[in-house]
Amino acid sequence: MSQKTVKILCIGDIFAKSGMLSLEYFLPKLKEEYQLDFVVANGENVAGGVGITKRYAKRIFNAGVDVITLGNHAFSNIDIYKFIDSPLPVILPFNISNNKTKGKESIVVKKGDIKYGVLNPLGNIFMEKMVTDSPFDRVLSFVDNLKKETNIIIVDFHAEATSEKKTMAYYLDGMVSAVVGTHTHVQTSDEQVLPNGTAFITDIGMTGPYDSVIGLKKECVLTWLVKKEFSQFRPSDGKTVFHAVLIEVDAETGKSLNIERIKLLFDFEEKESTNSDFN
C-alpha cells in the first residue's frame, strides 16, 4: 500500500497591509502549485503591525489559511475580544499571561478524512513577563490531548531565543510533525527533519514589508535606536516578502519527510514578481 503524505504550509507573521497583500497574492498560487492540504499562518501582526481584527482574520481565511496562530501581540488590538471565543479557527498561546478570555489554546481541524492539530506556545526567554509559565511545563499534556485525535501536529513556537526553539524541537521530536518558530520576523536557514521525524526551523520569517526593520519603517527605528528619541513606529511599505515553510508529512504516523523554505518577493508598485528562491 502506498504511503499517503500531506503537504502543509506554515506562514510566518503576517505584518500589516503589506503582509496581507502578499498573502492574498501568493497563497492561492502556492495552493495550486503544490496542491497544499493544510495551511497555518501566524496573524499576530496583521492589524497595522500589532494584533489582529475580525476583518483581517476573515481576509486571512479567505486567502486560503486553515488555522491562524498568534503570539505575544495576541491582545494588542482590542478587536480580538469580539471574536476570540467564536468558532473561528484562531488559537492563542496556552501560556500567555494576559489571556482574559477563554479562547482556544489548541485546535484540531478536519479536512477530508484527515485531522490536523495545532499548538502555539509562547517562549519564556526574553518574554518572561508575557508568560504564565515555561512552555515546557505543559506542552506535553497539550500534545497528549491532540494525539488522541491525530498524529499530525504542528507547533508554532512563538519565541525569541534560538536556543529555546531548538530545545523545544528536540523535546518534542517524534511526538509532533513540526516545531516551527515565529516571532523574530527573520527567516533562518536551519530547516531540518530531526532524527525521530519532527520538522524544524528556528524561524519561518515574516510575511510583510521587505525594506524594513522587522516590518517597521527603518527611519522610525533609526530615530529610536540611534538618536534615542521617541518615534512613532509605523509599518513600512514598498516591496513585500512572503516567508513560509512547506512540510511533507506521513498522514498515518504524523512524521515529517521533508521541510523546505519558501521566500518570495513581490513589488506591488512595479507589478512584477521575483521568485527569488525555493530553497
Ligand SMILES: [Fe+2]
Ligand atoms: Fe510577530
Ligand SMILES: [Fe+2]
Ligand atoms: Fe511576536
